[in-house]
Structures are given as structure tokens and as C-alpha cells.
Amino acid sequence: MNTMNDIKNSGFLKFQLAQLDLAVITDGVINIESVQPMFAPNIEKDNLTSFFTNKMLQQDKIELAGNILFITNGEKNILIDTGSGVMLSPSTGKLIENLRNLGISPQEITDIVFTHAHPDHIGGVIDKEGILVFQNAQYYISETEYNFWMSEEPDFSKGTKNQFSDFEIQFARDHFKPIETKLNFYADEAELFGFLKLEHAPGHTPGHTIITISSEGEELVHIADTFQHIMLVEHPEWGNQIDSDFELGIKTRKNVLEKLSSTKKLFFGDHLPYPGLGYIQKDEKGYHYVPKAFYTV
Ligand SMILES: [Zn+2]
Numbered sequence: 317m318n319t320m321n322d323i324k325n326s327g328f329l330k331f332q333l334a335q336l337d338l339a340v341i342t343d344g345v346i347n348i349e350s351v352q353p354m355f356a357p358n359i360e361k362d363n364l365t366s367f368f369t370n371k372m373l374q375q376d377k378i379e380l381a382g383n384i385l386f387i388t389n390g391e392k393n394i395l396i397d398t399g400s401g402v403m404l405s406p407s408t409g410k411l412i413e414n415l416r417n418l419g420i421s422p423q424e425i426t427d428i429v430f431t432h433a434h435p436d437h438i439g440g441v442i443d444k445e446g447i448l449v450f451q452n453a454q455y456y457i458s459e460t461e462y463n464f465w466m467s468e469e470p471d472f473s474k475g476t477k478n479q480f481s482d483f484e485i486q487f488a489r490d491h492f493k494p495i496e497t498k499l500n501f502y503a504d505e506a507e508l509f510g511f512l513k514l515e516h517a518p519g520h521t522p523g524h525t526i527i528t529i530s531s532e533g534e535e536l537v538h539i540a541d542t543f544q545h546i547m548l549v550e551h552p553e554w555g556n557q558i559d560s561d562f563e564l565g566i567k568t569r570k571n572v573l574e575k576l577s578s579t580k581k582l583f584f585g586d587h588l589p590y591p592g593l594g595y596i597q598k599d600e601k602g603y604h605y606v607p608k609a610f611y612t613v
Contacts, residue, residue, distance in 0.1 A: 327414030328386075329591045329610070334531035336389055336511065339418055340584070340591035343382030343399030344408035346436060350376050355547065356554035357476075367547060380544055382408050382436065383592035385584055386418070387529060392509060393420060394427045396527060396538055397586065398440030398449070411440050412449065425450045429508065430457040431540035431586075432521040433465050433488040434558070441491050448494055456508060459501035460516070461523025464560075465489065474561040481560075517542055517572060519565030520558065526572065536593075537583040542572045544587035549573065549596065549605045573603045582608060 328341045348354060351364055355378060368375050385396040402409035412422055428450060430437060443449055464470050465488035472481050492499065502508065504516035504523075513528040520541045527538040541558075543549050548556065552569040559565030576583055577598035585592045593608040 326417055327410065328418045330418070331593075333529060333536055334534040336387055336529065336531045338388075338529070338536070339386040340593065341384045341386055341411060341414045341418060342590055343384050343414075343436075343440070344405075344410040346380040346382055346400070346405070346587070347407055348378035348380065351378055353557055354378070355545065355556045356551070357557055359551075359554050364547075367550070371546065378545065380587040381590045381592055382410075383584070383586045383588070383590055384411055385529075385538055385586075386415070386420070387511075389509075389511070392426045393424050394429065394509070394512075395425055395450075395453075396429050397431055397437040397540075398428060400436045401439030401442065402444050404435060404439055408436070409440070422450050423452055425453045427509070428453050428455045429512065429514075429527065430455065430461070431527065431538065432524040433457065433461055433492075434521065434541070435484060435487045437540075437586075438488065438491045442494055446494070453498065454500060455495045455498050456500045456502055458504065458514075458516070458523030458525050460504060460518075461521060461525070462492070462499070462501060464522040466492070470560075472560055474563065475559055475565075476557040476562070478557075517568050519561050519563075519568040521560050524568075535581055537576065537581050539572055539576075539583050539585050541587065542569050543585065546588065546605045549603050552603070574598075577603060 328339045330339045356364060382399050384399050387394045399411040400408035441449060465485060470485055502514055506514045511530055515526050517524050517526045524540060526540055526542060529536045548554060548569060552573060553566050555562050555566050573596055576596040580595060582595060595606045597604045597606050
């Protein structure tokens with residue numbers, strides 16, 4: 317008999333945005349063993365404890381979803397980011413298996429747009445032998461982002477430089493190499509394919525980009541890593557040490573939260589609880605995450 321742990325979900329959720337077919341595909345779950353110092357590094361432990369208790373979340377542990385957005389208009393099969401790949405952790409790197417569950421093979425992916433070049437977003441470009449996974453795809457990345465990771469000494473002076481940053485730098489360079497000839501650069505503000513609007517949202521990384529997907533007046537905002545956890549929705553100023561510029565990360569986060577709450581647009585966050593689709597509401601206490609309600613037959 318199957319135990320609960322053996323039961324696999326489909327690994328994807330399909331939905332529509334007017335003329336576009338979309339799917340959230342899970343790459344798995346990123347487990348972080350303690351909240352601090354990575355998140356809310358300067359906040360009293362008691363504040364964190366009461367936040368996690370109120371939200372019914374496990375104490376002193378962070379789980380981040382690995383949601384990946386797939387978009388097709390019938391001609392182009394697009395992935396926004398590629399997940400962690402198979403080398404980082406046994407709990408991630410599920411993108412290919414779940415993409416196949418959706419009925420799409422990696423060879424059918426035509427275009428991959430990176431929001432930024434952290435390991436959990438670019439790791440999926442190669443398999444464990446170092447072979448390109450998406451053999452027929454073109455890749456797109458912010459020129460600002462590429463130049464940062466390729467510069468002689470990427471500047472972490474406004475964030476936290478640690479061993480993890482050294483790992484990230486090497487990881488980015490190792491993963492740019494095999495896609496070098498297929499890499500296209502986009503400017504800080506740009507459009508792709510007639511339905512993706514790219515907008516510079518720096519702080520998490522220098523070229524971190526959010527993407528508005530639109531079709532016939534319907535819109536979905538992919539916020540990438542602007543806020544990876546609901547803690548940063550309710551307390552954007554708590555910040556996180558993964559941001560290459562701590563204060564700019566907070567400023568951008570607040571700007572995006574304000575825009576999402578005032579426009580009431582549907583958004584997608586790649587690390588929010590699966591499937592990462594929802595809205596931001598604002599009241600006198602601040603911002604709140606409202607997951608989108610789904611109904612199925
Ligand atoms: Zn991420």
C-alpha cells in the first residue's frame with residue numbers, strides 16, 4: 317500500500333491567460349535549515365517566532381517552492397527559468413520529469429528567459445553529465461545580470477559576501493559556458509515575443525527582472541525572487557542576505573508590492589507555496605498575500 321509520502325502529484329497545474337496556455341511546473345522544494353541569518357538577519361528571534369506561529373508554519377525552518385512557469389502560444393514553448401537542476405539537492409531538479417508529465421519534451425522548448433542567474437534558476441540548463449538539456453532553445457538574460465556575474469570581481473559590498481556568493485559566482489559562469497552561443501541579452505526594459513514585458517527590478521541581483529505576460533488585456537506578473545516567502549510580503553523590510561544589495565532589495569520589494577496591491581493584478585512567485593499564484597492586498601497593517609482560488613473537476 318502506498319503511504320502518503322509515496323503518492324506523487326501530477327507536478328503541474330495548467331491554466332489560461334486569454335490566448336496563451338500556461339502551466340506552473342514544480343521543480344521540487346528548496347529546504348533551508350534555519351530562518352536566520354539568511355532571512356530577516358537583524359530581526360529579534362521573538363518576532364520571527366510569533367510570525368511563524370501565527371502563520372501555522374514550522375519554526376526555524378524555511379521551505380521554498382520551486383515553481384517554474386511554462387508558456388505556449390502554439391508556436392513557441394517558453395520556460396521562465398530552469399530550476400536548480402539535478403546537482404544541488406535530491407528535493408529539487410524535478411522540472412524535466414514534470415514537464416514530460418505535461419506532455420512536453422525538453423527538445424520542444426524553443427525559448428528560455430532567465431529572471432536572474434542564481435543557481436536555482438539556471439541550474440537546469442545541463443544534466444549531471446554536463447550535457448545541454450534544452451538542445452533546441454534560445455536563451456535570454458539581462459545584459460546587466462550577465463555582466464555582473466562575469467565581471468572580475470562581482471560587487472557584493474551592499475549585501476553579504478560569503479562562501480555562498482563565491483559558489484554562486486562559479487555556478488553562474490559554469491552554466492553560462494555551455495549556452496554561450498545561444499545566449500541573447502535583453503536591456504533593463506524590454507519586450508519579447510510580443511507578449512512578455514521585462515522590467516528591471518534590481519536588489520536581489522543587479523539584473524533581477526520581473527516579467528508581465530499579457531494576452532488580450534489579461535495580465536500575469538512574474539515577480540521572480542522579489543519576495544520568496546510570505547514573511548517578506550508582510551515584512552518587506554526584514555530583508556534577506558541572498559540579495560546582492562540588501563537595501564535596494566527592500567526598496568524594490570516595497571515598490572512591487574505597492575504596484576501589485578494598487579492594480580490588483582494576478583502574480584506568480586517562484587518560491588511561494590505551490591502553485592505560487594495570487595494577489596497582494598493592502599490594509600492598515602500592511603501587505604498580505606491572498607492565494608488564487610482554484611476549482612477543478
Ligand atoms: Zn530563487
